[in-house]
Amino acid sequence: MKTLLLPLLFACLGAGSAPAVAADNHKGHDHGGKAASHSDQIKPAYGGxxxxxxxxxxxxxxxxxxxxxxxxxxxxxxxxxxxxxRLTLLSASDKADVTLGPVGERLEAKGSFKVAPGTKVAGQVTLPGGAPTNVRFTLK
Incomplete structure (x- = not known):
């Protein structure tokens, strides 16, 4: 009886782990508007x-x-x-709200900003004809 159950047990364990391996292959992809975790792999074109x-x-x-x-x-x-x-800059002791407007092929705001490494930036970007999109950054 043990000789029949042991191979059956290994077969069941192997089949149960296959979905976990397959699911692991999709880490870092953007699904349904969730922020993608592969952003670190994209090389900044402008040094940001x-x-x-x-x-x-x-x-x-x-x-x-x-x-x-x-x-x-x-x-x-x-x-x-x-x-x-509309961006919100959050540092250890400071919070600043900033509105950016179009300047050529970019959105921009001029002023005085505290932008130390580790500053968190959360915001909403509204593109023409689209709904607002939430974006998040951590400054390096």
């Missing part, structure tokens, strides 16, 4: 930090005197005429 939402790349370049957001779809700039972004 990148996040990807629904296959759209958002690259934030944060300087002490300007915030610039580049938006691209598979490497091609997105038309930002009529677009806007």
């Amino acid at each position: 930090v990148v996040t990807v939402v629904k296959d759209i790349n958002y690259e934030l370049v944060a300087k002490s005197d300007s915030l610039t957001l580049y938006v691209s779809d598979h490497g091609k700039p997105v038309d930002l005429k009529g677009a806007s972004a």
